[in-house]
Amino acid sequence: MFKIMRRETRDQEQLTTDLRRALNAGDLHLVYQPILDAKNEQTVAVEALCRWRHPTRGDIPPSVFIPIAEETGMIAALGEFVLRQACSDARNWPGVIVSVNVSPQQFEAARFPDIVRGVLTETGLEPTRLELELTENLLISDLDLAGAKMRALQETGVRLALDDFGAGHSSLNYLLSLPFDKLKIDRLFVSKIETGAASAAIIHAIVSIGRALGMHVTAEGIETAEQQQFLRIAGVHSFQGFRFSRPIEAVAISERLAAEDQARNRARLPLAS
Ligand code: C2E
Ligand code: MG
Ligand code: MG
Numbered sequence: 001m002f003k004i005m006r007r008e009t010r011d012q013e014q015l016t017t018d019l020r021r022a023l024n025a026g027d028l029h030l031v032y033q034p035i036l037d038a039k040n041e042q043t044v045a046v047e048a049l050c051r052w053r054h055p056t057r058g059d060i061p062p063s064v065f066i067p068i069a070e071e072t073g074m075i076a077a078l079g080e081f082v083l084r085q086a087c088s089d090a091r092n093w094p095g096v097i098v099s100v101n102v103s104p105q106q107f108e109a110a111r112f113p114d115i116v117r118g119v120l121t122e123t124g125l126e127p128t129r130l131e132l133e134l135t136e137n138l139l140i141s142d143l144d145l146a147g148a149k150m151r152a153l154q155e156t157g158v159r160l161a162l163d164d165f166g167a168g169h170s171s172l173n174y175l176l177s178l179p180f181d182k183l184k185i186d187r188l189f190v191s192k193i194e195t196g197a198a199s200a201a202i203i204h205a206i207v208s209i210g211r212a213l214g215m216h217v218t219a220e221g222i223e224t225a226e227q228q229q230f231l232r233i234a235g236v237h238s239f240q241g242f243r244f245s246r247p248i249e250a251v252a253i254s255e256r257l258a259a260e261d262q263a264r265n266r267a268r269l270p271l272a273s
Contacts, residue, residue: 016068018054020074022054027052028051029053031049032048032247032249033248034046034244034245036240038237041244042260042264043256045097045098046093046096046097047240048089048098050062073105075103079103087120091123091125092250092254093254097159098130099131101135104137113156120158130157130159131181132160132161136169137164147179154181160181161180161183162182162184165184165186166186181216182217183217184240185203185206185207185220185236193226193227193231194227203234204234217236218236220241222243222244223242224243
């Protein structure tokens with residue numbers, strides 16, 4: 001038992017060292033998952049997701065390396081890298097919003113709004129094209145301070161989304177006190193639409209709260225036509241999930257947007273006689 005624990009600790013230490021090296025060497029990279037308008041299924045946004053291909057262990061999932069980054073303080077540098085890269089890539093995708101996940105620790109740093117403004121200036125991305133995703137796990141001790149920070153970001157034009165809505169604890173309290181622009185319904189509820197009446201009821205309730213508060217509602221983790229149909233009728237504004245696209249490389253996003261553009265132009269052309 002003791003031996004196993006020791007091995008796990010060593011393993012963790014090694015991963016931490018490797019992650020630090022990868023971060024410094026620029027070995028982390030981003031993929032993007034499209035978010036589609038529920039009405040016409042066109043790509044309106046993309047979510048940036050960080051990837052780490054370890055030289056010997058292969059792909060390490062973010063569910064493993066993000067917590068390591070958070071525990072070791074590396075998340076500040078990692079988060080800034082993600083933000084800068086996402087804003088820079090998004091310059092190639094006019095009209096499309098880029099959504100970036102923000103860890104609680106990043107958001108809690110007093111300089112966070114300045115970092116965001118700095119990256120926007122540096123990359124030249126219009127602030128209205130950036131959306132930041134905060135999770136319910138954000139353990140906000142001072143709601144007034146968090147609210148002020150959020151409003152400072154919104155004043156520059158940046159939008160704020162509450163990610164994984166429903167899966168954490170304080171969600172309703174957050175909606176009462178914090179000015180989110182968007183809700184993302186947690187994948188857990190979407191995955192149970194077909195099997196449980198409770199999930200369906202919860203989704204209806206979330207959409208109704210979101211709409212009543214003037215928020216945009218996205219559903220994530222959509223995998224089947226049945227889930228899509230249910231969510232469309234429930235009134236969700238936008239869709240994200242493997243049914244439409246897995247997270248893909250930046251060049252593949254450019255190709256997808258170009259193909260959508262072409263299809264729109266073709267639809268507009270008069271039929272040749
Ligand atoms: P998230 O922000 O909720 O991101 C959505 C996750 O769900 C992604 O997993 C995505 O690949 C996955 N997903 C999307 N559609 C489907 C689907 O239809 N079915 C299933 N089974 N999964 C789907 P990923 O990339 O492994 O990321 C996991 C989590 O790690 C993210 O959850 C986010 O919390 C965190 N994360 C990823 N990149 C970053 C980052 O750059 N910064 C921070 N702070 N966190 C990140
Ligand atoms: Mg997210
Ligand atoms: Mg999520």
